[in-house]
Amino acid sequence: MLNTFRALAHHSIGRLILAYLAGGATALAFAPYFLWPVYFIALTFVLHQSQHLSAKSAFTYWLSFGFGCFSVGISWVHVSMDHFGGLPIIASLALMALLALYLGLYAGLTGYLLQKITPHTSILRNLILFPALWTLTEWARGWVLTGFPWLWAGYSQTQGPLKMLASVIGTLGLSFIIALLSGALALCIQKRWKSIAILIPVIALCTWLSINNSAISPTHKTVNVVLVQGNIPQSMKWEPEALWPTMLKYMDLTRPEFNPIGNVFDVKEQTPNTNTQPAANDENDKKETHADLIIWPEAAIPAPEYLVEDFLTNANRVANLNNSAILTGIISQQGEDFYNSLIVLGNHNNKIQSQADYQGNGINEYKKHHLLPIGEFVPFGALLRPLAPFFNLPMSSFARGDYRQPNLKALGYDILPAICYEIAFPEQVRANFSNNTDLLLTISNDAWFGRSNGPLQHMEMAQMRSVELGRPLLRATNTGVTAIVDEKGVITKELPQFETGVLTAKVPLFTGMTPFAKWGEWPILLLSGLFFMIALVLRIKQKEA
Numbered sequence: 415m416l417n418t419f420r421a422l423a424h425h426s427i428g429r430l431i432l433a434y435l436a437g438g439a440t441a442l443a444f445a446p447y448f449l450w451p452v453y454f455i456a457l458t459f460v461l462h463q464s465q466h467l468s469a470k471s472a473f474t475y476w477l478s479f480g481f482g483c484f485s486v487g488i489s490w491v492h493v494s495m496d497h498f499g500g501l502p503i504i505a506s507l508a509l510m511a512l513l514a515l516y517l518g519l520y521a522g523l524t525g526y527l528l529q530k531i532t533p534h535t536s537i538l539r540n541l542i543l544f545p546a547l548w549t550l551t552e553w554a555r556g557w558v559l560t561g562f563p564w565l566w567a568g569y570s571q572t573q574g575p576l577k578m579l580a581s582v583i584g585t586l587g588l589s590f591i592i593a594l595l596s597g598a599l600a601l602c603i604q605k606r607w608k609s610i611a612i613l614i615p616v617i618a619l620c621t622w623l624s625i626n627n628s629a630i631s632p633t634h635k636t637v638n639v640v641l642v643q644g645n646i647p648q649s650m651k652w653e654p655e656a657l658w659p660t661m662l663k664y665m666d667l668t669r670p671e672f673n674p675i676g677n678v679f680d681v682k683e684q685t686p687n688t689n690t691q692p693a694a695n696d697e698n699d700k701k702e703t704h705a706d707l708i709i710w711p712e713a714a715i716p717a718p719e720y721l722v723e724d725f726l727t728n729a730n731r732v733a734n735l736n737n738s739a740i741l742t743g744i745i746s747q748q749g750e751d752f753y754n755s756l757i758v759l760g761n762h763n764n765k766i767q768s769q770a771d772y773q774g775n776g777i778n779e780y781k782k783h784h785l786l787p788i789g790e791f792v793p794f795g796a797l798l799r800p801l802a803p804f805f806n807l808p809m810s811s812f813a814r815g816d817y818r819q820p821n822l823k824a825l826g827y828d829i830l831p832a833i834c835y836e837i838a839f840p841e842q843v844r845a846n847f848s849n850n851t852d853l854l855l856t857i858s859n860d861a862w863f864g865r866s867n868g869p870l871q872h873m874e875m876a877q878m879r880s881v882e883l884g885r886p887l888l889r890a891t892n893t894g895v896t897a898i899v900d901e902k903g904v905i906t907k908e909l910p911q912f913e914t915g916v917l918t919a920k921v922p923l924f925t926g927m928t929p930f931a932k933w934g935e936w937p938i939l940l941l942s943g944l945f946f947m948i949a950l951v952l953r954i955k956q957k958e959a
Contacts, residue, residue: 426471429463430478436460437482437521443570444487445870450574453567457596461544462603469530476525480518485511487565490866497648497864517562520551531953538949540597541609546945548593553586553939556839560787563838564871567592572874576617577903578624580881581928584840587938591617630884630901630926637827637853638706639888640671641917643896643909644714648861651892657717661725664710664742665732667916671705672736704918706765707824708733709890710742712834712857718745718752719774726759726774733760734770739824743833743857746779751813753781754790756831756857762823778823781815782833784842818845827852830885834858837876844934847883852923854879854887861893869895869911877903882930886921 436456443453460479464472491513495506524547532539548567556563568588571577576588583590595617598610644664650656715722722744733740739760746755757779762771771778782790790812821828828850832843837856856876860869873895880887881903889897894911901924909915 429475432463433460433475433478434482437479437484437518438486440483440565440570441487441867444565444867445572445874446867448573450570453570453592454596454599457567457593458599458603461540461596461600464525464529465535465539465600467525467529469526469533472529473522473526477515477518477522479525480521481514482518483521483565484514484517487871488514488517488868490863490868493864493866493868494862517555520555524548524551531949535601535604537601537609538952540601541594542945543949544597545590545593546942546949549586549590549938549942550946552589553935553942556586560784561839563840564875569871569874569878572877572903576621577878577881579617579621580878580903581628581630581884581930582620582624583938584882584930584935585878586840586935587930590938590942628884628926629928630924633923633925635923636920637825637923638704639898639919639921640668640705640708641888641890641896641898641909642667642708642710642714643891643894643913643915643917644711645893645912645914646861648859651713651716651859651861657722658725661715661722663914664714665729667914668705668708668710668740671708671916671918672732672738705736705738707827707829707853707888708738708740709855709857709888710740711890711892711896712743712859713745713754714742714857714892715744718747719757720747723774726772730759730770730772734767737761737765737825741822741824741829741831741855741857743859746776746781748776748813752811753815754785754812754833755782755815756780756822756833756855758822758824761825763826765825780819780822780831780833782812782836783815783817783819784836784839785812785814786835817842821846821848821851822855829853829855832856832879834860837879838872840879840882840930841934843879844883844931847885847931849925849927851883851885853921854883854885855889856887857890859892860895865912869893873897873905877905882928884926884928884931885924888921 436459440453440456442449460476464475467475489510492506492510495501495509496503501509527547528539528544532543552566555561566585566589568580568585570592571588576591579591580588595613598613602610642664644660644667646660651660719726729740739758739762741756741758744755744757746753746757757772759772760770761767762778821830830843830846830851830853833856836842843854858872860872863869869891873889876887876889877899880899880901884901886901887899889895889899895908896915896917897905897908898917898919898921900906907917907919909917
């Protein structure tokens with residue numbers, strides 16, 4: 415068996431197959447499996463096996479590894495194209511494979527430059543150049559062509575021992591550490607033990623210090639939150655006849671969390687009754703309520719604000735009467751532009767107010783900045799839209815909100831929002847963070863991806879934002895995962911997927927700034943750039959000698 419494996423590893427085609435299998439195995443390091451050691455093993459294996467290859471052969475070899483990583487790890491992408499986009503399964507799989515091949519190019523570039531600059535195994539190759547290249551190419555993948563930072567190596571540590579280092583160096587910094595340790599392990603295969611003997615104690619000490627010397631401290635205050643998971647079928651979500659049933663379902667699920675204040679909705683014929691409002695100025699009618707913050711998911715109200723003014727007016731008053739705020743996804747409009755937005759109904763600045771604050775004028779509203787290609791905007795739309803229904807998905811013509819926007823205000827709390835895909839971009843989330851931020855909030859609708867691993871991987875990325883910034887995170891989705899995450903990235907409470915439900919919890923609040931919140935990814939990027947330049951200069955000197 416061992417001889418067969420060695421023969422396969424030395425055959426040109428067999429070597430590529432093994433690289434692909436190693437890449438595919440890395441999917442086990444992420445949700446829902448969380449077998450984080452697999453990533454170290456796979457990366458160590460391909461680093462060792464590629465040590466004697468030419469730069470050209472190394473490119474193909476690492477491309478095969480990268481293609482394996484993504485063709486298996488994000489195979490769920492084809493679900494939205496096949497089930498909801500109107501493409502035949504062959505076409506959806508082909509497009510998914512093309513995306514995986516493109517993403518694999520970044521690993522291929524790493525392999526090419528690694529062998530071009532340091533063609534022989536050495537400390538320079540494994541411990542200086544490789545971590546630098548791996549980090550820089552993952553970083554580039556996170557912004558080139560709008561970016562796709564999915565399955566960064568650092569996310570494999572969501573339940574791993576290095577997780578808390580993300581509060582200092584971020585998830586991208588964890589990718590650097592994983593590449594560094596894998597490089598050291600590859601040296602160990604050649605019985606060069608010194609590097610791993612030094613690195614493991616140093617990294618263990620740094621992790622211990624990051625846990626025990628955190629700048630994050632409790633405020634000894636809590637907030638009562640309610641997350642509502644409507645479980646609206648994706649096939650119905652954008653149907654006009656489903657609009658009022660959808661909105662009333664969210665209000666019906668929310669109402670038990672309030673104190674009884676009378677029936678403010680008449681669901682007969684699915685229209686609001688504006689003649690049964692309780693007196694908004696009667697302070698005696700206001701009662702203590704369990705719900706402080708009620709969170710509805712992305713596009714829970716699947717229509718522009720102007721079409722649902724009556725519903726919003728009623729919900730606004732209900733929240734105010736119950737000393738609460740409802741944060742909901744909706745479609746907003748400004749001029750001729752439509753936005754995927756998050757608005758706050760009810761009380762913005764204080765728990766108890768004589769009037770609600772929402773006015774529908776764009777104040778205290780978050781507009782999504784990082785739009786999902788195809789799903790929310792279509793590059794080269796005039797060319798692509800006629801080709802298939804996939805390029806005409808509902809709400810695929812959104813405008814883009816600003817990169818930096820103020821935190822939302824709800825009952826006086828500062829809430830940092832991110833809608834769906836945006837939570838995967840650590841620097842964008844950090845750009846809107848301040849020491850006044852009380853909570854991180856992300857709303858999503860992952861129903862597009864069915865019962866695949868996509869929503870679970872999405873959840874683990876959200877968890878890392880909590881670690882990086884030291885704040886609890888609330889995640890409300892249409893079909894799951896709806897969950898509450900503590901300031902250390904641990905899910906403390908969640909709802910089952912694909913079930914209608916309401917999640918309630920008392921969430922402790924924290925203050926303080928993590929090193930990552932202050933400095934972001936720049937320290938690890940500068941270190942990687944420095945390592946790359948050192949390797950390049952040394953290579954040039956070797957050639958001149």
